[in-house]
Amino acid sequence: MTKKELARQSAAALEALYPDAACSLDYENEPWKLLILARLSAQCTDARVNIVAKPLFARFPTLASVAAGPLEDIEEIVKPCGLYKTKAKNIYDTAGILMRDFDGQVPRDMDNLLSLPGVGRKIANLMLGDVFGQPRIVTDTHCIRICGRLGFYPEQEKNPEKIEKILSKWVDGPVQSDFCHRIVQFGRDVCTARSPKCDECTLRGFCKHANRQD
Numbered sequence: 001m002t003k004k005e006l007a008r009q010s011a012a013a014l015e016a017l018y019p020d021a022a023c024s025l026d027y028e029n030e031p032w033k034l035l036i037l038a039r040l041s042a043q044c045t046d047a048r049v050n051i052v053a054k055p056l057f058a059r060f061p062t063l064a065s066v067a068a069g070p071l072e073d074i075e076e077i078v079k080p081c082g083l084y085k086t087k088a089k090n091i092y093d094t095a096g097i098l099m100r101d102f103d104g105q106v107p108r109d110m111d112n113l114l115s116l117p118g119v120g121r122k123i124a125n126l127m128l129g130d131v132f133g134q135p136r137i138v139t140d141t142h143c144i145r146i147c148g149r150l151g152f153y154p155e156q157e158k159n160p161e162k163i164e165k166i167l168s169k170w171v172d173g174p175v176q177s178d179f180c181h182r183i184v185q186f187g188r189d190v191c192t193a194r195s196p197k198c199d200e201c202t203l204r205g206f207c208k209h210a211n212r213q214d
């Protein structure tokens with residue numbers, strides 16, 4: 001099977017499993033909120049981030065209010081997400097930069113997004129794909145693991161940038177964002193890190209990992 005065909009079949013099977021390919025972070029269609037929640041989600045579950053989002057946005061309902069601080073209040077609220085000092089500082093500084101240099105808007109291009117504190121390619125691609133509708137691959141841990149198992153690249157490959165390049169080539173542009181959201185859900189439900197449920201998996205027929213085990 002060609003990589004292109006593998007991408008098509010995987011995307012179709014994932015769509016059948018998860019027709020709604022929504023982002024699991026509750027950002028209420030406000031780009032600045034997604035930027036903040038994505039920063040909080042590093043080494044933390046989306047479920048916990050969504051719990052923290054409620055008091056955070058109740059206390060700081062606008063980007064300007066986040067920029068106004070105080071930082072200590074942000075720290076206190078985001079504590080349950082872990083690494084809270086760094087995350088709070090990144091959020092506070094980012095809000096200040098957006099207010100000062102970007103008219104209070106989230107930038108629509110990779111370079112400016114990457115210039116923000118705590119924003120790497122993963123967050124930048126999430127923003128560009130979800131908010132601005134660009135074809136983007138978000139190489140989170142589920143995506144890296146599962147696409148290796150499926151056979152897009154060797155399973156031992158873990159370099160996010162390399163993987164982003166590979167998947168961008170094979171997964172059709174318009175479905176890239178949805179593909180990534182679905183694969184996160186699939187990684188939680190079926191193709192888990194420790195014990196993938198290959199016996200009940202609808203991708204089994206064309207999955208390299210499963211067919212090696214046979």
Ligand code: SF4
Pocket residue numbers: 146149150190191192196197198199201202203204207208209210
């Ligand atoms: S067959 Fe197994 S390894 Fe392959 S995608 Fe499904 S659960 Fe993952």
